[in-house]
Amino acid sequence: MKTGHFARSARAAIIVAGAGMLVAAIASQASGSSPTDRDPQRVTAIGQSAALDVVMKAVETSSQNGAARTPAIAASPPATVSDPVDGAMSRYYEVKGVGFSARVDTHYGSILTLLVPDNLPTGQGAKGISPEAAKKIAADYLEANGIPTAGLAPNVVSVNKGPGLDTYRVVWSRRVHGVLMPEERLVELDAATGAVFRLHDLRRTAADPREPTVSEETAASSARALVGAAAARVESSDLAVRVDPDGTEHVVWTIELSEETDQPWDHAYIVDVDAYTGVAAVVATT
Amino acid sequence: MGAHGYSAFRANVSTLTAIGDSYGWDDAVWAFYGHANAGLMQMVVGTADTYLYANQASLPSGSTCGVSKAACLSTPGFTKLHDVRFMLFGGCHTANVPSSGISLQQGAYNVGVDSSLAFSDYIYPNGAVWKLWNQTFFTATTSGGQTVLAAGATAEDAVWAKYHLYEGVTSAVVWGxxxxxKPAAYGS
Incomplete structure (x- = not known):
């Protein structure tokens, strides 16, 4: 009897211990060992081989787009895929191969970044692509890769990276009450040839924010007060959703200020101001 | 860079003489970090306030290249610059042309520097964004064997993925x- 009793007890104890371990494991996954583990938009949904597959498809599309300048890409494997890395907006794999580097969102399986250096401008050609043509090339590129843009508005920006190095950045994004939402598609291409060399595809979603209660002017005043530069100029400002590591969303004014010094250079500051509470924090200074 | 055939070192120059001496070190790669503006970089912080300018025309009136607080890329005594393969001007607005004179990149080009990278906007050298940009840039040019243009683009993507901020690094302007x-070499 005792033996049996002990046996049953021992067995029960093991089961309890096992259940306890299971509960502990589930709790660990839910609460996370780091704040980013609590962000539901960082839960890994695709593996490393799937990440490589999605990148290779986009690389081939880039190769076709800039066929004359990407001979190495067709034979690009072997590629390497890293363990997951946490960024400000997502968790991603870093994928590197011959002729490209990329990052794949572990949750959405989207290509967070892709760079095909062989398609960068060479400085040899004149700017032969119009902004409208650039937008169409970029849209076709996204469509060829099954990347949706519904609900997002495109904007074309001309960029000069040096003598003869002109590009277009075509960015799809959306704003709610003037607040830039995280979701974004970016295609950058050579303005001379139309070759696509860069893709960003950030899928993170955020709840539509309510109307900010702190105005841009008030935010700039708060920023000036915080850095002690009452006469500082506003160099730039924007209103956007920011995400804490655990996925908590904020709406923030980012104010860039500059002020003259007694030297031949200026001081500059980047200050974030919460668009509802007005709480300000210095992000960076020169 | 030391692992890739370059004899790397860091110098906190404290005098104009030291800046001039560094031209004699037969450098292949120069990376300057400091306060800057169109056409100039502050090389010495404090009472000396020595600046590097592109050329004589970029100087304030009354100053002369190579004298007192003014080092110039075009100073005749600084003869080794044609051996430099790459210069990084890690300061705000270093890619821009000053109201008088020429840009630092034009100045470097004029004396035979193969390539340079500078910025047309404010950058923030004290922050994590800038640190990651630098690390990624030099890893891409050495281990990765990328061109300086590609390495800049690679670094830009690394910063965006990690921080979702650019803090001015997208304003990089590349000459050459x-x-x-890679492989380690002097300029041509």
């Missing part, structure tokens, strides 16, 4: 974009 730092 096809130049590579």
């Amino acid at each position: 974009s096809s130049t590579k730092l």
Whole structure:
């Protein structure tokens, strides 16, 4: 009897211990060992081989787009895929191969970044692509890769990276009450040839924010007060959703200020101001 | 860079003489970090306030290249610059042309520097964004064997993925974009 009793007890104890371990494991996954583990938009949904597959498809599309300048890409494997890395907006794999580097969102399986250096401008050609043509090339590129843009508005920006190095950045994004939402598609291409060399595809979603209660002017005043530069100029400002590591969303004014010094250079500051509470924090200074 | 055939060192120059001496070190790669503006970089912080300018025309009136607080890329005594393969001007607005004179990149080009990278906007050298940009840029040019233009683009993506901020690094302007730092070599 005792033996049996002990046996049953021992067995029960093991089961309890096992259940306890299971509960502990589930709790660990839910609460996370780091704040980013609590962000539901960082839960890994695709593996490393799937990440490589999605990148290779986009690389081939880039190769076709800039066929004359990407001979190495067709034979690009072997590629390497890293363990997951946490960024400000997502968790991603870093994928590197011959002729490209990329990052794949572990949750959405989207290509967070892709760079095909062989398609960068060479400085040899004149700017032969119009902004409208650039937008169409970029849209076709996204469509060829099954990347949706519904609900997002495109904007074309001309960029000069040096003598003869002109590009277009075509960015799809959306704003709610003037607040830039995280979701974004970016295609950058050579303005001379139309070759696509860069893709960003950030899928993170955020709840539509309510109307900010702190105005841009008030935010700039708060920023000036915080850095002690009452006469500082506003160099730039924007209103956007920011995400804490655990996925908590904020709406923030980012104010860039500059002020003259007694030297031949200026001081500059980047200050974030919460668009509802007005709480300000210095992000960076020169 | 030391692992890739370059004899790397860091110098906190404290005098104009030291800046001049560094031209004699037969450098292949120069990376300057400091306060800056169109056409100039502050080389010495404090009472000396020595600046590096592109050329004589970029100087304030009454100053002369190579004298007192003014080092110039075009100073005749600084004869080794044609051996430099790449210069990084890590300061705000270093890519821009000053109201008088020429840009630092034009000045470097004029004396035979193969390639350079500078910024047309404010950058923030004290922050994590800038640190990651630098690390990624030099890893891409050495281990990765990328051109300086590609390495800049690679670094830009690394910063965006990690921080979702740019803090000015997208304003990088490259001269001599096809130049590579691997294998280790002097400028041509």
